[in-house]
Amino acid sequence: MSATAESVQDRKAALKGLGTSRKRVEDARFTQGKGNYVDDIKLPGMLFGDFVRSQHAHARVKSIDTSKAMELPGVVAVLTAADLEPLNLHWMPTLAGDKQMVLADGKVLFQGQEVAFVVAEDRYIAADAVDLVKVDYEELPVLVDPFKAELSDAPILREDIKDETEGAHGARRHPNHIFTWEQGDQAATEAIMKEAPVVAEEMVYYHRTHPCPMETCGSVASMDKVNGKLTLWGTFQAPHVVRTVASLLSGIAEHNIRVVSPDIGGGFGNKVGVYPGYVCSIVASIVTGVPVKWVEDRMENLSATAFARDYHMNGKIAATEDGKILGLWCHTTADHGAFDACADPTKYPAGFMNICTGSYDIPTAYLAVDGIYTNKAPGGVAYRCSFRVTEAAYFIERMIEVLAIKLNMDAAELRAKNFIRKEQFPYQSALGWEYDSGDYHTAWNKALEAVDYKGLRAEQAQQVNDFKAGKTRKLMGIGLCHFTEIVGAGPVKNCDILGMGMFDSCEIRIHPTGSALARLGTISQGQGHATTFAQILATEIGISADEITIEEGDTDTAPYGLGTYGSRSTPVAGAATAMAGRKIRAKAQMIAAYLLEVHDNDIEWEVDRFVVKGAPERFKTMKEIAFASYNQAIPGVEPGLEAVSYYDPPNMTYPFGAYICVMDIDVDTGVSDVRKFYALDDCGTRINPMIIEGQVHGGLTEALAIAMGQEIAYDELGNVKTGTLMDFFIPTSWETPNYQTDFTETPSPHHPIGAKGVGESPNVGGVPAFSNAINDAFRAFGLTHTNMPHDHWRVWKTANDLGLHG
């Protein structure tokens, strides 16, 4: 029997299914320069579009003179709002229930705003023509500080809605106010804040930053007037949603629009929304009758497409004297820029900020978020996170540290004392979520042991003594973080984007010779879907992952899906894949039973075949079954072997992790150096450990960037100060540390394969770990909290403010 046992193992290994560090199928084309990104698309007669953008943050547009530009040879058209208005395309809806100007309609509201769209024969002529468009502006007072938005002398930004007292998310109390969103029990929480033995309070600012993928945003629109069909290629994280929006806006029937996301050079949330460039390329192609390409440059990407974060989070946390947390209170002022273009499910104007009770059993909590208009670029996208969960995780992980200081308690011990215990899952949080599963204490203890936490604290104490004694000018920070994510939106009953329920989908076709094609409603931007979804399917249907092609991103062929962001691909489309696979297997079972001349119930599944119970020598492999499904008439069974699943998840998934960062800081220069970073992730069932580890490395490096320097900064006139990669920090290989990864595995009880998603965890958990390390280094000298980004100057300033420079 050992031979049989071995062969089962061998057959299982040959599938390259779940849990295998399978090498990526995408890499052949990418390593050979044969990727196909939007700017690689070249069509006969294609024109190039380029924007005239506002240099002012707030100004009235008195006139636009395009005549000089039109005289330039090679210029085909210059579009302004006046040209788009007859088509009702001068404004467009945002994902957050607001509307946004496609081209400046009477005024501009942020620096870099799209004013006119030049279409020319090549990109150089288009750029020349941009300079020839004359715009006459009347400058207006600028609002950059959201805390000044409702003062009596504040300029009113959105004149189009200044008299509307109701917005998409309820009452508006001022023309510059967008919404107030409240969760939890205000009265009970505020009572606790008055009565509790210990209350710690802090204003935590998570600064404005930007996803900045290596590839900027762009599109190629091609209107085929002969057949009445529009094809749109572009950097879309949600191609089906783009198709529906394009149809609703343009009036072109949805079956006559084909949206294609080709290879995407990173997204990180930047490519979820709809941008004026997409709309203008479509209109320009309709107007000119030839394909039109628009690809933004980096400065446009950083200054005009969707930013992330910019949350001013005022917090209070109450506890007993021995550190049992009693309540959490948070008021957030959210700077949304000139239009509310957040990428959040409709019912969640502040995303999942109400996951801000984190990993802790906090019985009472209250959250209020006020959205505010300012003269800055619109956005508020989930930069490698699930709808504001990064802000929430940063907030609670800072508040825990602030509370530990107030209690004079070790921050690791305070966390362990308040974790939701294993037996409390499924856990109902005070702010409305049902956490599916977790084992926080096990993960935490593993992390503390892995880094020798006690040893590190002893070393740190010694170093503080040495510093005080003048023996060293360096300090050491230990950054702790235990985060809980909330990912995988749906369910449809809670989550929609522009009314489209957040399900996802998979369609499978098994070919006669037993290989397969599966198409999904998601789209990879580097996550390796073609590799990992084939692995899920391989385990479900017993066909090697190497014989399964995964396709995404073409709305003419892929089933409808809501796309890839918020770590939703594995929790939702991954579940759809498993469920569609199970439909294939159910039909295969009927076919196998017929071929084996036994009842359906007398056979059982074994890796890649159905075997007659008690007679292991009698079986039919999936390949044999596939062939039979096409070449035999099987009574009561349709020919072929195909299945579709549209999956509406019953709940979200809650990945978690324990991160510890050890940082050495030079007090005199403010230079910090990551000595060690340990990252334990629990993403439930692990599909491809190699890809998980790669995702963790990448997400941590984004977190490093955000925590240590990456910022979209404005001056008081609304000028973008960080418009190029010279000013906008992206760590190089030289500045990036090596990371030590680890895991525990707590499957999701409601997901078909128990997987939870991982891509965004390292960004969510990494930022507090890095920031806590900086803050922790100065704890012994009286620092409670200092804001990110912790660049060298700010760290030096912190040390200076604490009197550490003598």
Add this chain to the structure above:
Amino acid sequence: MSKQTITLNVNGKSVAAEAESRELLIHVLREQLEITGPHIGCETSHCGACTVDIDGMSVKSCTVFAVQAQGKEITTIEGLGNPDKLHVLQEKFREHHGLQCGYCTPGMITRAHRLLEENPNPTEEDVRFGIAGNLCRCTGYQNIVKAVLAAAEELKQGENVA
């Protein structure tokens, strides 16, 4: 603006292109010569996605005018290997998961190739310093560094065998 004819040697082949004096090499490569491996990531010479090799030096091709490349030997990712015989770096990037979205990869491999030509025995520090002109947003560099070191090792062994 008037165009002039330039002759370049790209990946071992002599090719002609028509370029304005202000036209960047990356645009001529991508739009006229259909060499789309090198990508555009910033147009200000920070990101390195457009890295090519010119006469034995790594160059960001958004930083040079096409006319400056007249008569030069240019190697892009397309010239390093082919589907029948990949370059060791191409194999090692796959083996060590040194790429995700793939956008920086052609420039990164082209740069790593030059680095290993100049220094066949790099330390991890040498690699990290040597590729610091090429940004990546997906990988955190750890596996890229691993892949380059593994390629160096294999290239050395290949030489020893030869």
